[in-house]
Structures are given as C-alpha cells and as structure tokens.
Amino acid sequence: MFRYIIRRLLQMVLAFFGTTLLVYWLMFAASGDPIAALAGEKPLSPSVRQALIEEFHLDQPFFVQYLYYMKDLLTFNLGVNTSGRDIGEIVASAWPYTLKLAFIAFVFVVVVGITLGVIVAMKRGGIFDTVVLLLTLIVISIPVFVIGSTLALFGAKWGLWTTNVGGSGDLSAYVVPALVLGSLSLATAVRLTRSSVGENLRADYVRTAKSKGLKRSQVVGVHVLRNSLIPVITFLGIELGGLMGGAIVTEKIFNIPGIGFELAKAISLEDGPTVVTIVSLLVIVYLLMNLLVDVLYAVLDPRIRYE
Amino acid sequence: MGRHSHSIVEQDSAPGPDDGGGHLLEVDDLYVEFRTGEGTAKVINGVSYHLDPGETLAVLGESGSGKSVTAQAIMGILDTPPGFVTGGRILYQGKDLLTASESDRRAVRGREISIIFQDALSALNPVFTVGWQISEALRKREGLSKKDGLERAVELMELVNIPGARERLKAYPHQFSGGMRQRVMIAMALAQKPNVVIADEPTTALDVTVQAQIMDLLGDLRRELNTAMILITHDLGVVADVADRIAVMYAGRIIEHADVHALYRSPAHPYTLGLLNSIPRLDDKGKTLRTIPGLPPNLTNIPSGCPFHPRCRFVRDVCRSEVPPSLDLGGRHSACHFARELLAGELEPTRKEPEL
Amino acid sequence: MSDQNALPPDATVVLAEGEAGMGQTRSLASDAWRDLRRNPIAIISAVIIVLLVLMALWPSLFTDADPYACDLSRSLQPPSSEAWFGYNLQGCNIYARTIYGAKASLQVGLYSVIMVAVIAAVLGMLAGYYGGWADAVIARVTDIVLGIPLLLGAIVILSSVTLTGVWPVVLALGLLGWTSPARIVRSSVISAKGQDYVQAARMLGADNRRIMIRHITPNAMAPVIVVLTIALGSFISVEATLSFLGIGLKGGEISWGADIADATGRVRNALGPVLFPSTFLALTVLAFIMLGDAVREAFDPKLR
Numbered sequence: 001m002f003r004y005i006i007r008r009l010l011q012m013v014l015a016f017f018g019t020t021l022l023v024y025w026l027m028f029a030a031s032g033d034p035i036a037a038l039a040g041e042k043p044l045s046p047s048v049r050q051a052l053i054e055e056f057h058l059d060q061p062f063f064v065q066y067l068y069y070m071k072d073l074l075t076f077n078l079g080v081n082t083s084g085r086d087i088g089e090i091v092a093s094a095w096p097y098t099l100k101l102a103f104i105a106f107v108f109v110v111v112v113g114i115t116l117g118v119i120v121a122m123k124r125g126g127i128f129d130t131v132v133l134l135l136t137l138i139v140i141s142i143p144v145f146v147i148g149s150t151l152a153l154f155g156a157k158w159g160l161w162t163t164n165v166g167g168s169g170d171l172s173a174y175v176v177p178a179l180v181l182g183s184l185s186l187a188t189a190v191r192l193t194r195s196s197v198g199e200n201l202r203a204d205y206v207r208t209a210k211s212k213g214l215k216r217s218q219v220v221g222v223h224v225l226r227n228s229l230i231p232v233i234t235f236l237g238i239e240l241g242g243l244m245g246g247a248i249v250t251e252k253i254f255n256i257p258g259i260g261f262e263l264a265k266a267i268s269l270e271d272g273p274t275v276v277t278i279v280s281l282l283v284i285v286y287l288l289m290n291l292l293v294d295v296l297y298a299v300l301d302p303r304i305r306y307e
Numbered sequence: 308m309g310r311h312s313h314s315i316v317e318q319d320s321a322p323g324p325d326d327g328g329g330h331l332l333e334v335d336d337l338y339v340e341f342r343t344g345e346g347t348a349k350v351i352n353g354v355s356y357h358l359d360p361g362e363t364l365a366v367l368g369e370s371g372s373g374k375s376v377t378a379q380a381i382m383g384i385l386d387t388p389p390g391f392v393t394g395g396r397i398l399y400q401g402k403d404l405l406t407a408s409e410s411d412r413r414a415v416r417g418r419e420i421s422i423i424f425q426d427a428l429s430a431l432n433p434v435f436t437v438g439w440q441i442s443e444a445l446r447k448r449e450g451l452s453k454k455d456g457l458e459r460a461v462e463l464m465e466l467v468n469i470p471g472a473r474e475r476l477k478a479y480p481h482q483f484s485g486g487m488r489q490r491v492m493i494a495m496a497l498a499q500k501p502n503v504v505i506a507d508e509p510t511t512a513l514d515v516t517v518q519a520q521i522m523d524l525l526g527d528l529r530r531e532l533n534t535a536m537i538l539i540t541h542d543l544g545v546v547a548d549v550a551d552r553i554a555v556m557y558a559g560r561i562i563e564h565a566d567v568h569a570l571y572r573s574p575a576h577p578y579t580l581g582l583l584n585s586i587p588r589l590d591d592k593g594k595t596l597r598t599i600p601g602l603p604p605n606l607t608n609i610p611s612g613c614p615f616h617p618r619c620r621f622v623r624d625v626c627r628s629e630v631p632p633s634l635d636l637g638g639r640h641s642a643c644h645f646a647r648e649l650l651a652g653e654l655e656p657t658r659k660e661p662e663l
Numbered sequence: 664m665s666d667q668n669a670l671p672p673d674a675t676v677v678l679a680e681g682e683a684g685m686g687q688t689r690s691l692a693s694d695a696w697r698d699l700r701r702n703p704i705a706i707i708s709a710v711i712i713v714l715l716v717l718m719a720l721w722p723s724l725f726t727d728a729d730p731y732a733c734d735l736s737r738s739l740q741p742p743s744s745e746a747w748f749g750y751n752l753q754g755c756n757i758y759a760r761t762i763y764g765a766k767a768s769l770q771v772g773l774y775s776v777i778m779v780a781v782i783a784a785v786l787g788m789l790a791g792y793y794g795g796w797a798d799a800v801i802a803r804v805t806d807i808v809l810g811i812p813l814l815l816g817a818i819v820i821l822s823s824v825t826l827t828g829v830w831p832v833v834l835a836l837g838l839l840g841w842t843s844p845a846r847i848v849r850s851s852v853i854s855a856k857g858q859d860y861v862q863a864a865r866m867l868g869a870d871n872r873r874i875m876i877r878h879i880t881p882n883a884m885a886p887v888i889v890v891l892t893i894a895l896g897s898f899i900s901v902e903a904t905l906s907f908l909g910i911g912l913k914g915g916e917i918s919w920g921a922d923i924a925d926a927t928g929r930v931r932n933a934l935g936p937v938l939f940p941s942t943f944l945a946l947t948v949l950a951f952i953m954l955g956d957a958v959r960e961a962f963d964p965k966l967r
Contacts, residue, residue, distance in 0.1 A: 137953060267910055
C-alpha cells in the first residue's frame with residue numbers, strides 16, 4: 001500500500017511539472033512575443049510592460065522563468081493581472097461560489113447517478129432500462145452550454161428559476177445551475193454504474209454467495225454492490241476534481257462569480273496572467289483529485305493494495 | 308416436444324444399481340434447456356441419479372455433457388434466462404426442490420447441500436477476507452457473532468489443512484496459491500455442515516501435483532464427516548479412489564451408471580470404453596494412445612437415435628434411428644443397444660479405429 | 664472540467680467499454696455489420712450524418728437564402744415562408760445560418776479526428792512495438808496530457824496561437840484528444856505481438872513490422888473506429904463550446920456555438936435563435952455518439 005502510494009505520488013509530481021510546463025510554454029514561449037501573449041492587443045504603458053517583465057522574469061531563459069513561476073504559484077504568491085489586480089484576491093473571492101456549486105452538483109450526481117444506475121442494472125433489458133439508457137445518451141450528446149442556455153432561456157421566459165444567480169447566498173438559486181453542471185457526470189455515472197453492476201451480477205462469486213443460502217438482497221447489497229462501486233467511486237472522485245475545477249460554461253450562463261466566470265472574463269479581456277494562473281491552479285486541483293482517487297482505489301480494492 | 312417421448316429410461320427400470328427408494332437426494336428424469344438467440348439447446352435430456360447418505364457418486368463427462376448444469380439445477384443457481392428446467396423432479400429427503408418456494412430452496416442451499424466450484428479465484432469474492440467469507444453464512448444464518456464466526460472459520464481452515472490458519476484469516480483470496488484457495492472454497496462449503504457436497508470439477512483449475520492433494524483431502528473429509536458427495540469431473544483418472552458409483556453423461560443423458568469397480572473392469576458402453584482407453588498407462592508403453600474421434604454433439608441439433616452414434620466404432624443401423632433405452636444389466640445400467648454384447652466381448656467394430 | 668462535454672478520458676471509457684476482444688474474426692465483423700444494418704438507431708444516426716455531410720458540401724441544396732445577408736429591419740421576425748426559423752437579432756435568416764453552420768462543425772470534427780488518429784497510431788505503435796523506455800516515455804506523456812482537462816487545455820492553446828479559421832481548434836483538439844485511441848492501439852499491438860504466428864514469423868526472420876501492421880489493423884480497427892466516431896461527436900461539441908465562450912472559430916465562419924452565444928447573451932425572450940442551432944448541434948453530436956455506441960454494441964458479443 002505504502003509503495004503503491006509513493007509510486008503514484010511520484011507519477012503525479014511528474015505529471016504536475018509536465019502539465020504546468022506545457023501550459024506555461026504554450027502561453028508564453030509558443031507565441032514568440034510573451035508580452036503580447038500576456039496582454040493581448042491592449043496597448044501597454046512602459047511601466048506595466050516593465051512590471052510584467054519583472055513579474056514573469058522574462059529577461060531570463062525560459063526554463064528559469066518557469067521555475068520562478070512555479071515557486072510563486074506553490075507559495076500562493078500569484079502576482080497581479082494586466083490591470084493591476086491581485087490574482088490571489090480574485091481567486092480567493094471566486095472560490096467559495098465554485099465550491100458551493102460543485103458540491104451541490106456532486107451530491108446530485110452521487111445520489112441520483114448510483115441509485116438510477118443500480119435500478120436499471122437490476123432491470124436490464126426492460127422498458128425502464130431502455131428509456132434511461134437513451135436519455136443518458138441524449139444528455140451526454142447535448143453540449144452542456146446548450147442545456148444551460150435552454151434552461152436559462154425557459155427560466156427567464158416563464159420566470160421558473162433565477163438565471164442571474166450573481167453572488168446570491170441563497171442555496172436554492174444554485175440548484176438549476178448545479179443540475180446543468182452535473183448533467184454530463186450524472187449521465188456517465190448512470191451508465192458506468194449500470195455496466196459495472198451488470199458485469200458483477202454475472203460474476204462467479206455471486207453464484208457462490210447464492211449457494212451459501214444468502215438472500216438476494218444480501219447477495220446484491222453486500223457482494224455485488226461492494227465490487228461494482230469500485231470503478232464508480234473512482235470515476236466520481238475524478239469528476240469531483242472536474243466539477244471543482246470550475247464550471248466555466250455554467251458560471252458564465254448563470255452569471256455566478258466563481259472561478260470559471262473569472263476565467264471566462266480573463267479570456268475575453270485577453271488577460272494572460274490570470275488565465276495561466278487559474279488554469280494551473282485548476283490543473284493542480286485536478287491532479288490532486290486523481291491522486292486521491294488512486295489512494296481510494298487501493299483502499300477499496302485489496303488486489304491493488306497488495307500489488 | 309413432451310419429455311416422455313424423449314425419455315431413454317424405461318418406465319419400470321430403476322434409476323440406479325441399488326435402488327431402494329427414499330434416497331437422500333434423487334434427480335428424477337430432469338430436463339433443462341438453454342434458450343438463446345441462436346436457438347434452443349437441449350442441455351439435459353432426462354437425467355436420473357440418486358445419492359444415499361455418506362456415499363460418493365462420480366458424474367463423468369466431457370464439457371458440454373450437462374454434468375455441471377445438473378448440479379446447478381440441484382442448487383437452484385441456474386441462470387434463468389437462458390437456462391430453464393422443463394421437466395422432472397429433484398427430491399431432497401423426499402421433497403421436490405423444483406416445486407418448493409424460493410425460501411424453502413434457500414433453506415436447503417449451503418445448510419443441506421453445498422457446492423465447491425471449479426475456479427476458486429473467481430468463485431471467491433476478491434474484496435473480502437477469506438475469514439469473512441467462510442464465516443459469512445454462519446453470521447447471517449446461524450446468528451453467530453463476528454468473533455465466534457471467525458473462530459469457526461479458523462477451525463474450518465484447520466480442518467482443510469491450511470497452515471497458519473489464524474494468521475491467514477485476514478488475507479484476501481488473491482494472496483493464496485491455487486491449491487490453498489481451493490481449500491478455502493472447501494472450508495466454506497463445509498461451514499454449515501451440509502449433508503451433501505457437490506464438487507464441480509474441484510481440481511480442474513489446479514496443477515497436477517496439487518490436484519492429487521485436493522482429491523485426497525476430499526476423500527479424507529468425506530470419511531471423517533460422513534458427508535455424501537457428488538463429484539463432477541471429466542477426468543476418469545481422479546475418480547477411481549474416491550467414488551463408490553459412477554454415472555457417465557453424454558449429450559445431456561446418463562449413458563452408463565455402474566459401481567466403480569464394475570465400470571473400470573468392463574465398461575458397458577462404447578463411450579465409456581473409449582474414455583478408459585484414452586487414459587495413458589505405464590504398462591501401455593509403445594502402444595498408441597486411443598482417443599475418441601470426433602467432437603461432442605451440438606446440443607441445438609442432437610443426432611437422431613443414439614447421440615453417440617456418429618463417433619461410435621460399433622455403430623449399427625438401429626443406432627441411427629432408435630434412442631437406446633437404459634438397459635438394466637443387473638446392478639448396472641447402460642444406454643447402448645448392444646450393451647450385453649459389449650459386456651460379453653462379442654461386439655465387433657464396424658469401422659476401423661482411427662490411428663493417432 | 665466537467666461541463667466541457669469532452670468525452671475523453673472518462674466518458675469514452677464508459678461508452679467504449681468492452682473494447683478488448685473486438686474484431687478478432689471476419690465472421691464477427693460480418694455479424695456486426697448485419698447487426699448494424701438492422702439496428703434502427705444506427706440507421707437513423709447514419710441518415711442524419713449523411714444529411715449533415717450534404718449540408719456541409721452543398722448548403723445551397725437546402726436553402727437559397729444568404730446567411731450573411733442580414734438586415735436589422737428584420738430583427739427577431741418570427742418564422743415565415745422565406746425564413747422557416749425566423750430572423751435573429753441582427754436580422755439574419757436563422758435557417759440559412761443553421762444550414763451553413765454544419766460546414767465548420769463537420770470540418771473541425773473530421774480534421775481533429777484525422778489528426779488524433781495519426782498521432783494515436785504513431786505513438787500507440789511505437790509504445791506497443793518497442794516497449795521499454797519508448798513505452799515508458801509515451802506513457803508519461805499520456806499522463807501529462809490526461810492531466811490537462813480538454814476544455815482548459817484548448818483554451819490555453821487557442822489563446823496562444825495566431826492561426827485563423829478552423830485550424831486552431833483542430834490543432835488544440837488533435838493535440839489533446841489522442842490519449843484513449845493511442846492506448847487502444849498500444850494494447851492491440853501488444854496482443855498481436857504475443858500471437859504465435861507473429862512470433863514464429865519473427866523467428867524465421869520475416870519483416871515482422873509488416874506482419875504486425877497486417878495483424879494489428881483488424882484487431883485495433885473496430886475499437887479505434889468506435890472511439891473515433893464518439894470522439895468526432897464530442898469534438899464538435901467542444902468546438903461549439905469554445906465558440907460559445909468566444910474563443911473558438913475566428914474569422915467569419917458561421918458556427919452554431921457562436922450563434923447560440925449571440926442569441927443567449929443579448930436576448931432572453933426569443934426562443935428561435937437559441938433553439939434552432941441548438942437542436943442541429945445536439946442532433947449532430949447525438950448522431951455520432953449513437954452511431955459509435957451502436958458499432959460498439961454490434962462488435963461486443965457480451966452485450967447481446
């Protein structure tokens with residue numbers, strides 16, 4: 001178990017540096033003129049220009065720039081954006097909204113996704129199964145921004161729900177946005193649970209458990225569920241990383257001032273430093289969730305634990 | 308098609324050599340079909356056998372002969388669909404399991420009749436410790452506490468000769484060797500002190516040296532605990548020391564049923580003869596090993612007459628048209644038109660033996 | 664990001680599960696083909712895709728109207744006989760714009776999938792064939808690319824390249840989307856390498872590269888086609904999302920995503936400008952994903 005985690009940790013560190021290096025390189029070096037990449041087409045005053053050069057150590061070789069950047073990022077010294085605002089402040093004020101949204105979406109995905117997945121797996125081949133499968137396929141196929149835009153449109157036209165959440169403290173305002181945010185994960189979770197439970201229902205150990213004289217509820221509730229939830233839980237872990245990673249589309253549509261909203265704003269303002277910083281932070285969150293999932297996987301599956 | 312038109316057992320004939328009625332377990336004229344998209348496979352076609360307390364019956368046959376399906380039907384763990392029991396009775400202590408309620412059937416499973424599966428690695432749940440799995444039924448059905456259940460698990464693991472049983476209680480199936488895993492499987496099958504143990508190819512997945520150890524263990528346990536056993540195998544070599552009687556299955560039928568010594572001494576069916584000839588023996592040095600030519604029949608389209616006739620060296624015209632009845636040969640049965648002639652050594656082959 | 668609609672890596676695994684053991688024999692392939700021809704979902708998807716291709720190649724078959732001829736005096740006019748879907752805020756014919764929008768979406772989907780297929784084939788073959796350090800390096804690169812959520816990565820790439828048209832999006836999707844197909848190619852190569860006749864041929868000194876490719880192709884074909892079909896749908900979805908965010912197609916292309924963004928950003932009461940391009944977009948993505956799913960089911964006997 002210990003060796004497994006260490007190995008995973010090393011792999012994660014490697015992936016972390018590789019990923020951030022790639023992001024940093026794409027943002028700064030690939031375009032030739034890093035200042036232009038940072039500031040877009042806005043004219044810059046010489047003092048801002050000088051500040052940017054100093055902040056990103058642009059007078060140094062590329063790799064040194066990157067190391068400075070990582071040092072700042074890992075010490076949460078996030079610097080200022082092109083209009084002089086502290087990026088750390090932007091992130092700190094936006095984070096709670098994204099967390100709230102992601103949390104509601106996650107609860108929704110876990111509860112509805114697993115329940116529905118188990119039910120359709122038990123009734124495999126029936127009408128309900130077919131309908132649910134088709135619905136999940138449709139949800140997977142419709143881009144989230146289409147679902148979101150349409151729901152926002154209906155909400156606004158008939159006054160069904162708030163489409164301008166803003167900085168609302170009211171949790172109920174987050175329900176529809178969370179549904180939108182979680183829709184793809186939910187549909188995927190249903191399909192994954194269904195196939196995992198279906199596969200385990202056919203496993204030999206189910207027959208063994210039945211031969212012991214256990215009730216069907218005991219066979220399914222203990223033996224099948226314990227095994228089929230392993231892939232589902234690992235999937236959900238990664239999804240939580242994705243959900244926490246901010247919901248750029250959902251936050252844009254429902255006007256929620258979270259991380260994704262700030263990212264979308266920075267993209268349209270061509271605010272390079274904010275884009276790179278937020279993307280790097282989100283990649284870190286995503287990688288950390290991946291690591292957590294690997295550990296969870298080992299806890300859940302003894303075959304991995306004693307690898 | 309009605310099952311009676313297909314029956315190969317004569318109405319008045321007894322199902323076994325020492326039929327006395329009131330057996331511990333009796334399979335009576337069982338029919339099972341598998342219905343799939345490609346058609347219906349008649350997997351079991353009128354199988355009858357019985358088991359008395361403390362005795363061991365070996366059920367022998369190639370894969371696809373229906374020997375394991377019969378066991379699954381007895382346990383009530385047939386996958387439905389595709390498997391359907393379409394006729395017959397399975398009597399345990401005189402009570403028909405096939406018409407019993409699900410809760411009555413469940414009461415029999417594990418406690419009265421238990422089963423040892425072929426591949427312990429897949430038959431054991433990978434995410435629970437072996438101690439937990441051996442004691443599971445004791446906790447859930449006999450109301451044992453967790454601690455008492457684990458104590459019993461240690462005793463059972465010691466009974467099946469797993470060294471360091473107490474330390475290995477918390478180990479997972481994949482941490483055991485194949486032979487040890489099969490011992491765990493056996494311990495689990497014995498946990499609820501059943502009267503009948505069905506061992507479904509218990510050694511097929513194991514190395515040859517380990518196979519012998521597991522067969523010895525099963526023999527010892529049977530004597531020690533006086534448990535009746537159905538030993539399902541495709542390997543005629545492993546049954547000789549353990550079994551009292553042998554039922555040979557082919558295409559979902561029992562084609563020969565005899566006392567183990569009688570069967571080895573003089574088989575009364577060409578198929579059994581072929582099986583015996585295909586066992587390599589030390590004193591056969593220099594002779595070619597004979598195999599049975601051809602393949603087991605396709606169960607969606609079983610040959611007319613005797614199902615073995617396309618592969619039989621002694622085939623006659625009648626074999627192609629008429630299903631042979633189960634002939635009572637005095638304490639033994641054979642479903643061959645010419646069983647008496649074969650036993651007397653008077654049956655001449657009608658085609659050349661294939662050379663290997 | 665979870666709302667990116669980018670199927671790889673998670674969803675593709677779910678949709679393309681059971682990819683192992685596909686396409687072993689010719690009879691399996693012909694069985695699968697027979698199944699597909701009888702599957703109504705596959706037929707409907709194929710018909711939709713054919714219609715979309717026609718729209719992309721010859722939009723004038725479907726409409727005489729000019730999608731660029733916008734007249735503010737017609738702003739938000741309801742559907743009529745000359746504009747079946749009505750006019751949008753700028754007074755453009757929504758039906759014409761929707762028809763002409765198919766071209767960019769299909770181009771992005773097709774070019775990205777071709778790029779992904781090439782990268783996946785090269786890297787998968789190298790990793791599977793040479794093993795050892797080549798495999799290890801490619802595995803680490805795969806980890807790194809998988810560590811970047813597709814939409815975020817695309818945003819970063821798009822904000823740094825200066826190309827115009829569909830190419831920046833194609834480049835972004837191609838560079839980020841090759842991981843799952845590459846893994847499939849790799850495992851197919853490894854299983855082909857282990858087969859007796861390939862080893863025998865190798866011992867006889869045959870040019871095993873050619874043998875490998877000949878045996879890998881049938882093995883890897885079915886699962887790769889499934890993954891790529893599904894990926895095509897999801898790439899179209901990502902392109903629309905990027906255009907919706909204002910960072911996707913640059914320079915004059917008519918994009919469903921951008922049109923939807925225009926319609927939602929400014930008007931919250933007109934359904935037409937949002938619903939018509941949304942429906943076309945959703946049907947397009949759905950058609951590819953359902954076709955991929957149907958192919959997978961046809962090739963996976965376990966699911967029958």
